[in-house]
Amino acid sequence: MARYVFGADVGGTTAKIGLLTETGEMLDFWEIPTRTEDHGKMILADVSDSIRAKMKERNIEDTEVIGAGIGVPGAVNADGLCYQAVNLGWENYNVVNEFHSKLKLPVKAGNDANVAALGEAWKGGGKGYKNMLLVTLGTGVGGGIINEGKILTGSFGSGGEIGHIHLVDDEEDACGCGNNGCFEQYASATGAMRLAKRMLASSNEDSVLRNGEFECKDVFDAAKKGDALAVKIAEQYGYYLGKGIAITATVVNPEIIVLGGGVSKAGEMLFDLLMPSFKKYVFSGCSNAKFTLAKLGNDAGVYGAAKLLIP
Amino acid sequence: MARYVFGADVGGTTAKIGLLTETGEMLDFWEIPTRTEDHGKMILADVSDSIRAKMKERNIEDTEVIGAGIGVPGAVNADGLCYQAVNLGWENYNVVNEFHSKLKLPVKAGNDANVAALGEAWKGGGKGYKNMLLVTLGTGVGGGIINEGKILTGSFGSGGEIGHIHLVDDEEDACGCGNNGCFEQYASATGAMRLAKRMLASSNEDSVLRNGEFECKDVFDAAKKGDALAVKIAEQYGYYLGKGIAITATVVNPEIIVLGGGVSKAGEMLFDLLMPSFKKYVFSGCSNAKFTLAKLGNDAGVYGAAKLLIP
Known part of the structure; x- marks a missing residue:
C-alpha cells in the first residue's frame, strides 16, 4: 500500500502545500491564499480543506496517509504552541491542536526556518x-x-x-x-x-x-x-x-x-x-x-x- | 527485580565509579586510579574489572544490569569514537567498542563535560x-x-x-x-x-x-x-x-x-x-x-x- 504524507509551508500571502511519498518524492504541489483576517483563524481550516480535496481528487484513503506537517512563520514549541506569528495574526495559538481538530489526521508543526532546514537535510544540500x-x-x-x-x-x-x-x-x-x-x-x-x-x-x-x-x-x-x-x-x-x-x-x-x-x-x-x-x-x-x-x-x-x- | 546501572567518570588521575538504581539513586561510589601508561590501554579493563568486582561483591547478576556509561576527557562522537583524550593517552580510540569487549554488558560513552551536563539535567540543577x-x-x-x-x-x-x-x-x-x-x-x-x-x-x-x-x-x-x-x-x-x-x-x-x-x-x-x-x-x-x-x-x-x- 502506498503511504503518503502532506507538507504545508504557510507564509503571510500564500501557503504552499505538497503531497509526497514517505520516501520524499513530491507527487503534487500547489498553493492556496493565506487568509489572515480575523487573526488568521481560517488558515488551518483552509489548508486542511485543501488537503482533503486533494485526497478526494486522488482517491487517497485516510489509512494511506501518515499525516501532515506544517511550517509557520513564528516560534513553535515542542507541543505545537505558536507564541506569535505576526504575519498570520496568531498569538498563543496551538497549531498542532487546531490543525488536528480540522484535518483529523496525525499532524506536526514547526517554525518555518527550522522546517526548511529539515527539508534541506532530508532531500537537499544536507542529504545524508x-x-x-x-x-x-x-x-x-x-x-x-x-x-x-x-x-x-x-x-x-x-x-x-x-x-x-x-x-x-x-x-x-x-x-x-x-x-x-x-x-x-x-x-x-x-x-x-x-x-x-x-x-x-x-x-x-x-x-x-x-x-x-x-x-x-x-x-x-x-x-x-x-x-x-x-x-x-x-x-x-x-x-x-x-x-x-x-x-x-x-x-x-x-x-x-x-x-x-x-x-x-x-x-x-x-x-x-x-x-x-x-x-x-x-x-x-x-x-x-x-x-x-x-x-x-x-x-x-x-x-x-x-x-x-x-x- | 532490581535494575542497576553503572556510571564511570574517567579523569587523568582517577576514575570515579558509581552503582545506581535506574531511577538514579546512588547505591555505591568509589574511585580507582587511572593507569595512563601504554597509551592508557589498561584504563577500560580496570574500570570493567572494578565494575565486575562490585557486581560479585553485591551478588548482582548480568540480567539485573542495564549497562554502564562512561565519560572521558575528550571529544567522543555518536559511535563512541574518541578522537583524542590527551590526559589518558588515547587517540582515535573507540571507547564503546573497547569498553564493551571488556565488560560484556551494554555500554555508552560521551565527553565528560557533556556527560556531567546530562547528570545535572537528570538529578541536579536541571532536574525536570x-x-x-x-x-x-x-x-x-x-x-x-x-x-x-x-x-x-x-x-x-x-x-x-x-x-x-x-x-x-x-x-x-x-x-x-x-x-x-x-x-x-x-x-x-x-x-x-x-x-x-x-x-x-x-x-x-x-x-x-x-x-x-x-x-x-x-x-x-x-x-x-x-x-x-x-x-x-x-x-x-x-x-x-x-x-x-x-x-x-x-x-x-x-x-x-x-x-x-x-x-x-x-x-x-x-x-x-x-x-x-x-x-x-x-x-x-x-x-x-x-x-x-x-x-x-x-x-x-x-x-x-x-x-x-x-x-
Whole structure:
C-alpha cells in the first residue's frame, strides 16, 4: 500500500502545500491564499480543506496517509504552541491542536526556518548528514539546526535563531529584534547592502556600484567581475558571515553547513569569502565542517514539513 | 527485580565509579586510579574489572544490569569514537567498542563535560527540564547542551564546546585552543584572575586584593564584602559571562541554564553579575531562560554516565 504524507509551508500571502511519498518524492504541489483576517483563524481550516480535496481528487484513503506537517512563520514549541506569528495574526495559538481538530489526521508543526532546514537535510544540500546547520541569507538571517536528524526546537521554539547572535559591539543601528550588532545586521541581504553603502560613503574609489541604484545581487556580480570596491564589500560580508557561522558551529558542531536564501545565489564564491574568518574563529574540533549550497529553494519548507511526520 | 546501572567518570588521575538504581539513586561510589601508561590501554579493563568486582561483591547478576556509561576527557562522537583524550593517552580510540569487549554488558560513552551536563539535567540543577545548558566555570569553561533530554553531541563530539566561542576581537593572549578571544579566556577561573590582574595593573585604587597573593575565590569574596575594585572586577567578569551565555542561549534556546565548576561557588551573586549583559545580548525569544547553580559537584559525571543508558 502506498503511504503518503502532506507538507504545508504557510507564509503571510500564500501557503504552499505538497503531497509526497514517505520516501520524499513530491507527487503534487500547489498553493492556496493565506487568509489572515480575523487573526488568521481560517488558515488551518483552509489548508486542511485543501488537503482533503486533494485526497478526494486522488482517491487517497485516510489509512494511506501518515499525516501532515506544517511550517509557520513564528516560534513553535515542542507541543505545537505558536507564541506569535505576526504575519498570520496568531498569538498563543496551538497549531498542532487546531490543525488536528480540522484535518483529523496525525499532524506536526514547526517554525518555518527550522522546517526548511529539515527539508534541506532530508532531500537537499544536507542529504545524508545527521548534523546540519542551515543558514538562510535573505532579508534577515534565518537558521535551522538539525541534530541527529531532528530539528533543535529549543524550549520556546527559538532554537536556531542564529540571525540574532551578537556579533558586533559598536553597532549603532538597531536590529529588527531590538538588539544592536546581531549577525543578521551584516550577513543578510539587507546587511550586505548596508555594508556596501557604508563602504561607498567612506571611500572615493571608483566602482560600477556608483552608477545609480543597485541591489545586493549587483554587489556580488560586480565582485565576480573584479570591481575592486565590490570585492572589498564582498570580503567584508564574508568576514561577518564566516564569523557568525564559526560561533554557531562551535556551539553545535555540525557536519555540514548549508547556505540558502537569496544571497546564496552568489554561489560558491561565498565559501571563499567566508572561509578565512570561519577558520580563524571556529573551535578546532568543529573546523572540518563541510559547506554546501541549499538545493530546494522555496520548496524546502514543504519537504521539511512532510518530514516532520517521518521518523 | 532490581535494575542497576553503572556510571564511570574517567579523569587523568582517577576514575570515579558509581552503582545506581535506574531511577538514579546512588547505591555505591568509589574511585580507582587511572593507569595512563601504554597509551592508557589498561584504563577500560580496570574500570570493567572494578565494575565486575562490585557486581560479585553485591551478588548482582548480568540480567539485573542495564549497562554502564562512561565519560572521558575528550571529544567522543555518536559511535563512541574518541578522537583524542590527551590526559589518558588515547587517540582515535573507540571507547564503546573497547569498553564493551571488556565488560560484556551494554555500554555508552560521551565527553565528560557533556556527560556531567546530562547528570545535572537528570538529578541536579536541571532536574525536570528537557532543554538545559550547563556552563562549567573551572580552569577553563566547559559546557554541555541537553536537547530534549539528550546530549547534543555534534558530529565530531564537540557539541557544547562553548568555552571556545569567539567573544572578544582585540585579545592579544592566545587561548589554550590556539584562537584569540575565546569565551573561556574571560569566564573561567583563570579568566577571572586575568581580568583581576589587568584591572589591578591599570588602576591605583586601593583594594584588599593588593595585600599579597590571591585566588579567584578571593576576588568574589572581596566583592561580596564591598571592596570597590573587586566589585568592578566581578562586574567585568559578569559582563563576559552573561555575553557568552547570551550568544549560546540564542543558538540553542535552553529553558534553564546551570552554572557549575569552581567559580560557581561564588553563588547567586553570579546571576546578578551576568544578568545585565545576558539581557542586553540575548535574543528576545530566548531571554526567559531560568538560571540556577549546579548541585552535583564532582559527582555529576557519574550520574550522567549512568543516565546514558537510561532512555
